[in-house]
Amino acid sequence: MTGQPTDFDARARTWDRDPAKLERAQRVAAAIAARVPGLAARTMLEYGAGTGLLGLALQPLVAHVTLADSSREMLAVAQGKIAARRVGNASTLRLDLAAGPAPELRFDLVCTLMTLHHIPDTDGILRAFHRLLSSGGFLCVADLDREDGSFHGPGFQGHRGFDRADLGARLERAGFQNVRFETAFEIEKDTGAGPRVFPAFLAVAER
Ligand SMILES: C[S@@+](CC[C@H](N)C(=O)[O-])C[C@H]1O[C@@H](n2cnc3c(N)ncnc32)[C@H](O)[C@@H]1O
Numbered sequence: 001m002t003g004q005p006t007d008f009d010a011r012a013r014t015w016d017r018d019p020a021k022l023e024r025a026q027r028v029a030a031a032i033a034a035r036v037p038g039l040a041a042r043t044m045l046e047y048g049a050g051t052g053l054l055g056l057a058l059q060p061l062v063a064h065v066t067l068a069d070s071s072r073e074m075l076a077v078a079q080g081k082i083a084a085r086r087v088g089n090a091s092t093l094r095l096d097l098a099a100g101p102a103p104e105l106r107f108d109l110v111c112t113l114m115t116l117h118h119i120p121d122t123d124g125i126l127r128a129f130h131r132l133l134s135s136g137g138f139l140c141v142a143d144l145d146r147e148d149g150s151f152h153g154p155g156f157q158g159h160r161g162f163d164r165a166d167l168g169a170r171l172e173r174a175g176f177q178n179v180r181f182e183t184a185f186e187i188e189k190d191t192g193a194g195p196r197v198f199p200a201f202l203a204v205a206e207r
Pocket residue numbers: 008009021025047048049050051052053054068069070071074095096097098099112113114115118119
């Protein structure tokens with residue numbers, strides 16, 4: 001896979017300096033661990049893993065974790081952590097499911113944190129997640145609830161969060177069942193109109 005450096009490439013080396021990002025990943029990891037049965041036997045894909053904050057929080061609990069992202073620099077940071085911590089059950093994968101078909105890989109758990117809103121074709125990515133999951137696998141999506149666009153500000157090309165009912169219907173159309181939502185965390189952020197709190201959900205669905 002080739003591609004021009006992205007804004008995420010430029011932010012990779014300083015990404016983990018924000019304690020809020022670490023705390024959010026820990027909270028979502030705890031919620032996933034409480035909702036998904038049999039973690040110890042599951043292989044996991046974290047899609048849009050960035051520096052691997054969520055995947056590496058779950059790594060001690062799962063059989064293997066693959067940290068996938070389209071950003072070469074994010075993956076370099078994630079790979080550095082895997083090497084420094086001598087983690088034996090984690091690897092990185094450069095992957096952009098929006099740019100091509102899903103690879104012939106299967107996982108028992110697919111997780112994604114704050115990435116779905118960056119992917120224009122929601123139905124397409126949910127179908128790709130479904131293809132990547134083995135039967136009985138779980139999908140966990142954590143992302144922003146519907147917002148007015150002030151989270152990213154003017155010019156952002158992605159989604160302004162998600163309406164839970166709409167995303168739930170899309171998950172079911174993609175083939176998932178037993179879809180449930182909970183509020184997982186909040187993000188405090190300065191916007192053009194001052195500081196705001198943005199709620200975010202965790203959706204858990206079964207293949
Ligand atoms: C907001 S960051 C979240 C990173 C990480 N999940 C976290 O919570 O710290 C979004 C991540 O999604 C990745 N990303 C954006 N579009 C992508 C795509 N089409 N395929 C794979 N990764 C993508 C970016 O490179 C970035 O690492």
